[in-house]
Amino acid sequence: MNNVIFAVVVLGVMGAVFGALLAFASKVFHVEQDPRIDEILAVLPGANCGGCGYAGCSNCASEIVAGHAKVSACPVGGAAVAAKVAAIMGVEAGSVDRLVAHVGCRGGENAKRKYDYSGIQDCVAASKVAGGPLECTFGCLGLGSCVKACKYNAIHVENGVAVVHADNCVACGACVAACPRHLISIVSEKQDVFVSCSSKLKGAELRKICNIGCIGCGLCTKKCPTGAITVTDNLASIDYSKCINCGACAEVCPRHLIVNASESKAQTVVDQQQQ
Amino acid sequence: MTFTGLVSIALGAILINNFIFSQFLGICPFMGVSKKMDTATGMGLAVIFVMGLASALCYLVNRFILTKLGLEYLQTLAYILVIAALVQFVEMFLKKGMPALYQALGIYLPLITTNCAVLGVVLLNTQYNYNFIESLIYGITGGVGFLVAIVLFASIREHLVFAEYPKSFEGFPIALVTAGLLALSFMGFSGLKIW
Numbered sequence: 001m002n003n004v005i006f007a008v009v010v011l012g013v014m015g016a017v018f019g020a021l022l023a024f025a026s027k028v029f030h031v032e033q034d035p036r037i038d039e040i041l042a043v044l045p046g047a048n049c050g051g052c053g054y055a056g057c058s059n060c061a062s063e064i065v066a067g068h069a070k071v072s073a074c075p076v077g078g079a080a081v082a083a084k085v086a087a088i089m090g091v092e093a094g095s096v097d098r099l100v101a102h103v104g105c106r107g108g109e110n111a112k113r114k115y116d117y118s119g120i121q122d123c124v125a126a127s128k129v130a131g132g133p134l135e136c137t138f139g140c141l142g143l144g145s146c147v148k149a150c151k152y153n154a155i156h157v158e159n160g161v162a163v164v165h166a167d168n169c170v171a172c173g174a175c176v177a178a179c180p181r182h183l184i185s186i187v188s189e190k191q192d193v194f195v196s197c198s199s200k201l202k203g204a205e206l207r208k209i210c211n212i213g214c215i216g217c218g219l220c221t222k223k224c225p226t227g228a229i230t231v232t233d234n235l236a237s238i239d240y241s242k243c244i245n246c247g248a249c250a251e252v253c254p255r256h257l258i259v260n261a262s263e264s265k266a267q268t269v270v271d272q273q274q275q
Numbered sequence: 276m277t278f279t280g281l282v283s284i285a286l287g288a289i290l291i292n293n294f295i296f297s298q299f300l301g302i303c304p305f306m307g308v309s310k311k312m313d314t315a316t317g318m319g320l321a322v323i324f325v326m327g328l329a330s331a332l333c334y335l336v337n338r339f340i341l342t343k344l345g346l347e348y349l350q351t352l353a354y355i356l357v358i359a360a361l362v363q364f365v366e367m368f369l370k371k372g373m374p375a376l377y378q379a380l381g382i383y384l385p386l387i388t389t390n391c392a393v394l395g396v397v398l399l400n401t402q403y404n405y406n407f408i409e410s411l412i413y414g415i416t417g418g419v420g421f422l423v424a425i426v427l428f429a430s431i432r433e434h435l436v437f438a439e440y441p442k443s444f445e446g447f448p449i450a451l452v453t454a455g456l457l458a459l460s461f462m463g464f465s466g467l468k469i470w
């Protein structure tokens with residue numbers, strides 16, 4: 001019996017000593033941390049998706065408090081979270097546009113194939129085989145690396161090309177990183193017109209290999225009332241700080257690659273209903 | 276205690292009696308955090324750190340408290356107590372003293388409290404009657420062995436994404452098969468001898 005009591009006492013004393021040491025250490029090594037960091041962490045979504053560009057939500061919160069990140073840094077939370085964070089930080093949130101991903105290619109079945117690819121169903125792997133199965137070295141391979149990267153079921157391959165479903169998209173940027181051809185960008189949801197081609201090939205070359213690629217004809221630049229469109233490297237690009245979403249370019253484009261997102265969204269809805 | 280003795284302890288801990296592949300200790304973090312190379316490296320470094328410190332501290336506790344009081348049978352309990360307190364303390368210390376290292380080790384440091392490889396290394400130190408220096412070397416190199424194992428495994432798992440295997444093997448089954456093959460290949464080191 002004495003043995004038992006002795007053992008209990010010794011371990012108890014050891015535990016108490018360690019406990020006391022830890023209590024003492026927590027005072028000595030106490031790091032002053034801004035209480036706002038924990039408050040902000042509580043209102044962030046907590047998915048640790050890394051869409052903000054920081055290593056997880058707690059890192060994002062400390063960067064916001066440090067002033068390195070905006071109160072609207074979290075693309076997943078959007079305006080609602082930005083408003084709460086702004087309240088904690090005591091600043092105005094400003095208007096925060098919801099962001100969505102956008103795929104800069106509509107090639108798919110319109111683009112000519114170089115060869116039949118039957119290897120690993122992954123864009124990165126396919127792009128390593130003789131520059132990819134498409135004749136166009138800029139186009140979407142349609143093997144769905146972005147689909148696998150998306151945690152929110154917001155991107156799908158339709159007719160051989162990746163399409164973003166804006167309703168599900170949280171602009172975390174996972175698909176942007178996954179695409180070996182760098183076709184996906186994060187844009188404001190309010191933005192309506194897009195140049196859905198990323199090819200920098202010359203018009204004559206591109207005409208042979210894709211029915212829907214930009215040939216750099218420049219009709220859109222002439223038609224644009226605000227001068228927002230420029231053609232560089234045989235590819236039209238829209239300066240969204242000037243664009244007023246009038247859709248004049250979409251009407252005039254002879255290759256129908258400048259698209260109104262709202263109209264094409266309606267189109268996919270009709271397609272789905274037909275199915 | 277000769278230099279050769281220390282080298283053979285080190286070599287034994289890293290290759291021949293690798294904690295993961297021969298002694299099957301610390302399998303949980305080995306399977307859990309080996310999906311990506313950088314997390315695997317972080318975990319490995321944290322294990323080296325904690326194993327080294329725990330070996331030294333547990334040796335002192337055993338030598339100057341337990342043996343003196345004739346309480347050797349309490350080793351396992353006492354070591355768990357020491358490791359848990361140590362990890363807490365180290366975390367606090369790093370947060371204050373070395374924020375960069377604290378950031379690098381991140382979440383893995385507190386996770387190690389429950390890593391059986393750490394408890395294993397201190398119990399083995401006692402079992403083999405290692406002295407202070409030998410215990411320290413065995414702890415650190417045991418951690419190095421863990422790092423080698425988890426980094427090798429993580430690099431293979433990253434490549435597994437492109438491998439073709441039956442659907443039913445997806446995820447953990449194929450990882451376990453891979454770990455088994457890797458362990459088998461480490462058996463090749465068992466013939467290794469120094470002098």
